[in-house]
Amino acid sequence: GTRRRWVERRHDIDAFTPGLLSLYESLKPSEEHKAKQRQLIESLTKSVIKEWPNAQLHLYGSCANSFGTSHSDVDVCFEIDIASEDTAQVVLTLAGTLHKDGFHNVEPITSARVQIVRMTDPGSGFSCDICINKFFAVANTKLLKDYAQIDERLLQLALIVKHWAKLRGVNETFRGTLSSYAYVLMCISFLQQREPKILPCLQAMEPTYIMVVDGTECAYFDEVHQLQDFGAENKESIAELLWAFFHYWAFDHDYRNDVISVRTGNTISKQEKNWTTRVGNDRHLICIEDPFETSHDLGRVVDRQTIRILREEFERAASILQYDDDPCVALFEPY
Template sequence: TSQRKQASRQRFVTEFSQCLFDFVVQLLPTQEELAVKEDVRKLLERLIRTIEPDSRLLSFGSTANGFSLRNSDMDLCCLIDSEDRLSATDMVTMLGDLLERETKFHVKPLPHARIPIVKLSLDPSPGLPLGIACDIGFENRLALENTRLLMCYAMIDPTRVRSMVLFLKVWAKRRKINSPYKGTLSSYGYVLLVLYFLIHVKNPPVLPNLQQIPPLRPISEEETHLQGHNIWFFDDIQLLRQRWQSANTENVAELLIDFFRYYSRDFPYSVGVASIKNGLLTKDSKGWQSDLDSPRYNDLRERNRFCIEDPFETDFNVARCVTKEGLYTIRGEFMRASRILASRPERAIVALAQLCE
């Protein structure tokens, strides 16, 4: 019977892997959607240049890192190359006025937010049946770099990494645990959880640690640092793929099953910090402790229920918005998913539907 069980598990895993792949493919943005978004970026860039001629408008986040789903929002970052540039606050105010006058976008400038941005949206049209949502920020160079890091990880093993990340993003949205404003985790946070799992938990690892591979030639502090943060990582993916191959041969389904099990049972939420750069760290070592009772630590505790270190801004907890209730819900969802997959329904497609109910 153990042999029969083994065979049935193998059958499930193979079928589930194929299902995941087919499911994810139909959620990818269409060529048309990508083309419309690029047109929108160019149009906005042209308009911004009437205010700051030396500016460039670059795309970051999922539209630029290979983890984008159909109708995902557009994250844009404006870089101004001149010395005496306007402040982000002034840019947001002026750009807000300009876009309101010149375009059909619904415009909401937030000049006094912690990170000043202009929020834009466009009503549905034939090319964009669900409209478009877009945030424009300024000088957010670290976000451009972490987008490039995520893109490099996606390129190392496109099938397994992208399928896992895209599935997880859909799953988190459908299960309603993807709203930092409501105490759960951002998409960026979920992507980091997947990468942490593939780099540091899986043995043998599915991905190398790009931030710890030594550079091929000596590089200066100036080249590696941005705003006081070390942003160096090995980015010659073509060379890497020639010289490095993962010894891990598990398919997407096996990895996903293990992922849910790890985050429902094994990750040490109360004391641990997931860091894609440095592996598993402790809250204590980062001064993010959460088990102190004094009221002075209350705020610290509330913000550090769940800890995910940003790959470059290592003093920044990407999961700082996750509340006590939010974490409880997220862990509950990891357990639910784990339970569904462990019960191995007759058909893989049924498991998939149940997961994303």
């Protein structure tokens, strides 16, 4: 259930905006970092093209959705014309090729839900995950990138929230907390619901972009250069928004009934999604609808114990922003 609690925002919250903005600037990847990423893609392409001349490489995840930091890994999707049941074999062959070509720590992972090759680039030291034919990830990468171009406060909020989540240990899906992707969707959804709105709902607008993935249409308005002034009426600063974001997740979100939905620009009910009872391991304790794979709850990894940890962390962050004299120190204290 909820613990709705009205807290009046401290009057001097905006004093923390300059500190948060300089943190944001320091998180953005440098030009040097981006150049190293391009180099990695180049050597990877060279290596792969010998074996699979018709293959294409797509960047996805935070190296392409603009929510990357200098600590982000590189995610690559390998497009190749094979039947899905041959994926494991391709993963093994690809791992062999990359190892032979001098990439470090090459590891084929064929037991996980998503089969990948994981490796380290010796030139940059970056860790890199390569998946095969995961086009939903390519589509949602473009969606996130387009949202990021509408109002810079999205990037500011999301990079700071991701940084917080990593330091506080709540950005680890294998331990039952949320992915970076889930946090970015939480930020988009939050900004879609501010009054006045800071972000529109691109999937509710006339589609100008359509990509079909496994029979599902991924369609939305992608001419975002036309939306540059969308959020201009809302004057909230990053400190105000960060405060409100944590307060929402600490006290206002209805965990029992609501699903966060970037697709609709609103919250929708668990009832309507049939996410009310546990199916297999999916518990739906915090519900974040994937914008394209709508049967997918990004909160499915969260269990009874980690939902408690998450909510305690949201409450901790909210109260630090409310009461602390120097919130940036405590907020990002490693757990």
